[in-house]
Amino acid sequence: MAATIGDCRTLRLEVSEDKCFAASPWLPVGTIDLHPSTIGELTQSDPIITAIRSGQFSWTLPSTDQLSSDLKTCLYHSSRKFTDKELAAIGKAEKALFEALQDITRRLLLLLPIFDPGIICDMPFRTPSTLILDTSAVKQGALDFACRFLYPMARIKVPAVVPVEILNMADRFLSLRRKSSPTFQSVVNSLSEHLDSQGTQRALLRLEWHSDIEVERPMVGPDPLRAIFKPDSEITETSLSVVQRSLADRLVFESAREHKAQLSPDHKVCVLTSDQGLARMVLAEGMVPIYFDARKTANPIGKKLTGTLFHPFTTQLYTVSLTDVLWELATCFGSARLVHKDGEFQVTAMADDLHWFPYQSRENLLWCRWTAPVVPTHSIAEKGFIHATAEEDIVVETEATVSEPSMPSHSVLAFKRISSLVISVPMLLRFVEQLSRNGTMNIATAKENLGITSLTEYASFLRSGGFLIKRGEELVKEPLLDDLQTAITTLNISGIALLLMRIPTFIEFMELLTRHQRVPEWDSAPYMRRSTFNAYKVLSEISILALTIPGKGICITGIHPTVEQFSNEAIIAYQTLSQGDQWVLTGAWLEELALRFEYHPVTTRHMLQWAHESGLVERYYEGSTIETRFEDHKLAVLERDEDGSPTVRVYRLYHGDFLYGGRASVRIQIERKRQ
Amino acid sequence: MNTFRLTVWHPFRSDRDLHYPMTVGTTEDPQTFISAKLQEVVYSWSPEQDVLAGITDEPLRAELRTLLFSSFAASLSPQQRNFGKLAEVIERLEQLTNEETACNWTDTVQTDNFDEDSSLRCSPTIALYHHLHWLLEVFGNVPGLSVMIR
Numbered sequence: 054m055a056a057t058i059g060d061c062r063t064l065r066l067e068v069s070e071d072k073c074f075a076a077s078p079w080l081p082v083g084t085i086d087l088h089p090s091t092i093g094e095l096t097q098s099d100p101i102i103t104a105i106r107s108g109q110f111s112w113t114l115p116s117t118d119q120l121s122s123d124l125k126t127c128l129y130h131s132s133r134k135f136t137d138k139e140l141a142a143i144g145k146a147e148k149a150l151f152e153a154l155q156d157i158t159r160r161l162l163l164l165l166p167i168f169d170p171g172i173i174c175d176m177p178f179r180t181p182s183t184l185i186l187d188t189s190a191v192k193q194g195a196l197d198f199a200c201r202f203l204y205p206m207a208r209i210k211v212p213a214v215v216p217v218e219i220l221n222m223a224d225r226f227l228s229l230r231r232k233s234s235p236t237f238q239s240v241v242n243s244l245s246e247h248l249d250s251q252g253t254q255r256a257l258l259r260l261e262w263h264s265d266i267e268v269e270r271p272m273v274g275p276d277p278l279r280a281i282f283k284p285d286s287e288i289t290e291t292s293l294s295v296v297q298r299s300l301a302d303r304l305v306f307e308s309a310r311e312h313k314a315q316l317s318p319d320h321k322v323c324v325l326t327s328d329q330g331l332a333r334m335v336l337a338e339g340m341v342p343i344y345f346d347a348r349k350t351a352n353p354i355g356k357k358l359t360g361t362l363f364h365p366f367t368t369q370l371y372t373v374s375l376t377d378v379l380w381e382l383a384t385c386f387g388s389a390r391l392v393h394k395d396g397e398f399q400v401t402a403m404a405d406d407l408h409w410f411p412y413q414s415r416e417n418l419l420w421c422r423w424t425a426p427v428v429p430t431h432s433i434a435e436k437g438f439i440h441a442t443a444e445e446d447i448v449v450e451t452e453a454t455v456s457e458p459s460m461p462s463h464s465v466l467a468f469k470r471i472s473s474l475v476i477s478v479p480m481l482l483r484f485v486e487q488l489s490r491n492g493t494m495n496i497a498t499a500k501e502n503l504g505i506t507s508l509t510e511y512a513s514f515l516r517s518g519g520f521l522i523k524r525g526e527e528l529v530k531e532p533l534l535d536d537l538q539t540a541i542t543t544l545n546i547s548g549i550a551l552l553l554m555r556i557p558t559f560i561e562f563m564e565l566l567t568r569h570q571r572v573p574e575w576d577s578a579p580y581m582r583r584s585t586f587n588a589y590k591v592l593s594e595i596s597i598l599a600l601t602i603p604g605k606g607i608c609i610t611g612i613h614p615t616v617e618q619f620s621n622e623a624i625i626a627y628q629t630l631s632q633g634d635q636w637v638l639t640g641a642w643l644e645e646l647a648l649r650f651e652y653h654p655v656t657t658r659h660m661l662q663w664a665h666e667s668g669l670v671e672r673y674y675e676g677s678t679i680e681t682r683f684e685d686h687k688l689a690v691l692e693r694d695e696d697g698s699p700t701v702r703v704y705r706l707y708h709g710d711f712l713y714g715g716r717a718s719v720r721i722q723i724e725r726k727r728q
Numbered sequence: 729m730n731t732f733r734l735t736v737w738h739p740f741r742s743d744r745d746l747h748y749p750m751t752v753g754t755t756e757d758p759q760t761f762i763s764a765k766l767q768e769v770v771y772s773w774s775p776e777q778d779v780l781a782g783i784t785d786e787p788l789r790a791e792l793r794t795l796l797f798s799s800f801a802a803s804l805s806p807q808q809r810n811f812g813k814l815a816e817v818i819e820r821l822e823q824l825t826n827e828e829t830a831c832n833w834t835d836t837v838q839t840d841n842f843d844e845d846s847s848l849r850c851s852p853t854i855a856l857y858h859h860l861h862w863l864l865e866v867f868g869n870v871p872g873l874s875v876m877i878r
């Protein structure tokens with residue numbers, strides 16, 4: 054995207070709905086002014102990329118009259134005459150557009166929902182609370198607010214009826230879109246269904262796949278949901294269904310009440326809604342609603358919005374990236390584009406000739422097409438889509454019509470298969486130990502003794518690094534194997550790392566990490582089979598060269614800081630996470646240090662102790678309740694077992710048993726020691 | 729160092745009588761303490777960033793400084809520091825968001841999450857406008873609330 058923007062600083066932002074905008078395909082929704090740093094040459098990164106990612110832009114939306122007139126230009130030709138019903142449909146589409154822009158800007162957090170003042174006083178929550186959402190909270194941005202500013206103290210619970218309602222909205226939209234003989238009225242009606250359903254569905258997907266938020270889903274049997282739909286009285290021609298509002302509201306409330314019954318009386322359970330009826334019902338039943346308004350209050354239309362805003366509860370700023378804006382608009386309308394005098398960048402979420410697979414939602418992939426003034430060394434095709442993520446850091450090539458030389462070099466991260474060996478690290482340690490002791494090993498005998506059926510794979514792995522040679526049916530150790538065994542026995546981690554770096558496939562794996570700083574986990578990128586990946590992951594972790602963080606990928610962690618440097622950065626990482634709460638999850642803190650400063654948890658454990666002993670930082674641990682929400686956040690560490698033999702121990706980073714041996718440390722508090 | 733602190737106050741209500749201890753032997757009149765005058769903070773916001781950093785024009789800075797700090801000084805009574813007055817400030821800020829010289833983009837004290845070598849950049853005037861506008865929308869219609877800025 055940065056390449057297509059070039060030197061342009063002012064861009065037109067336009068959206069398109071391929072079925073509804075028959076008269077004119079693109080509806081202008083404002084201008085984007087980029088404000089990159091002018092001292093970019095002093096830093097390593099491109100100022101335009103930084104401006105796109107870090108919200109250095111302002112978005113000026115058109116006035117109500119302008120939007121209304123432009124919408125009409127898109128919907129029909131001026132010479133057309135309308136029936137009353139068609140005029141009503143146009144009015145409905147206009148209202149839907151205004152409301153959708155409100156919802157989009159709130160979901161992006163460019164504007165904040167207007168909460169009940171009685172509740173704002175209690176924010177951010179100081180004690181754990183549970184928020185039960187209704188569909189309006191997902192659609193109108195309160196869910197995004199809660200995730201960004203109230204989590205983790207606020208737990209998010211999505212009652213089953215909410216996805217059901219959203220699914221029904223999507224179903225209504227698709228029924229209208231796929232109608233075999235569409236009328237003008239049904240086409241115009243489908244705009245509001247498109248705007249409602251797709252953005253709301255994306256909000257739930259974003260919550261599940263692109264945030265660290267843990268969503269709780271209550272169990273609900275099928276019976277209450279069976280009677281929830283009734284035929285639509287407004288759009289009768291398609292036999293669509295709408296949800297019985299009162300029943301859906303009651304199910305949301307019942308979820309809240311059921312949850313409250315399972316918790317201690319002092320745990321706050323609140324229903325998050327912008328529905329007055331539901332809020333009143335909740336009040337009448339003696340519970341607290343968190344009510345917000347997203348319609349009658351602050352309206353983005355005609356305003357200048359910005360991608361860098363003040364956090365409502367802390368001293369910090371928060372940012373909204375330009376790609377997030379573009380992705381959200383593309384999802385809601387179908388397509389969105391940034392246009393300037395020399396080219397354009399277009400993002401499309403839905404079109405008749407584009408397919409969809411779940412991985413696209415999982416990876417936040419949409420279809421992109423662009424034209425640009427100048428791209429060094431590569432030309433960019435004017436037509437053809439490739440997939441791009443909103444974060445822009447990983448872009449996977451699909452069946453794009455763009456051929457390899459015409460792809461911009463910065464946007465493609467193609468993974469080739471590194472290795473397909475299947476090995477187990479504990480078994481590898483046993484194999485090394487036996488071969489080092491015996492000097493030679495008969496393959497058939499070793500298979501039997503060690504119980505390894507795929508012994509040749511272990512042999513191939515070690516042979517590629519020069520640790521052994523094969524003579525007929527015999528494996529013979531080389532001097533390096535003894536060095537490896539000594540390093541393992543003495544827990545000489547840096548020695549192990551150096552020796553592993555003699556194995557070509559391991560070098561390639563580490564180079565991939567070094568080149569891209571962070572690469573996806575095995576199931577997101579086809580550079581290894583899962584069974585192969587596990588071995589390389591464990592090897593990189595026990596040699597403290599990398600750490601795998603579920604949902605974020607594998608990051609390199611080879612940095613060994615000075616104690617002063619570590620102390621400062623440990624406090625920075627703690628402050629980033631604390632957000633007003635003095636206790637932060639130890640696992641989150643260890644991962645933050647790995648992601649941000651490339652410190653492996655083993656390095657962190659050692660350095661924290663050193664910093665404490667040097668009088669630089671004070672650390673306190675809290676470990677009353679084990680955190681079981683992040684069970685897949687594991688770390689393999691080479692340690693001695695009870696017999697003194699080296700063994701691979703797997704820690705769950707959020708259990709709190711890694712950092713401070715003998716004491717639980719689920720949460721941590723760090724402060725600079727006063728000299 | 730924080731240079732800006734905005735607090736929203738509400739009359740304090742208690743079912744019990746409140747008082748503070750009088751110093752023995754002084755001439756303090758116990759009648760001067762009126763618990764009904766007590767106020768409590770319901771919202772507090774203190775950004776790290778200088779909220780006027782985007783305004784380079786000195787007279788304009790001075791005007792906004794007066795609008796923000798003098799109009800909502802702690803020495804004024806809560807009735808004088810009401811949300812109606814804040815609405816006037818917001819109206820002025822809205823005008824400024826359309827004037828390029830009043831909403832310059834500046835480096836902040838915060839590090840950019842995506843580029844640790846750089847500072848995060850923002851337009852404090854636009855960001856302040858949106859934040860104050862949000863506060864006005866949230867608290868503007870609640871009777872008895874007042875704003876204090878220091």
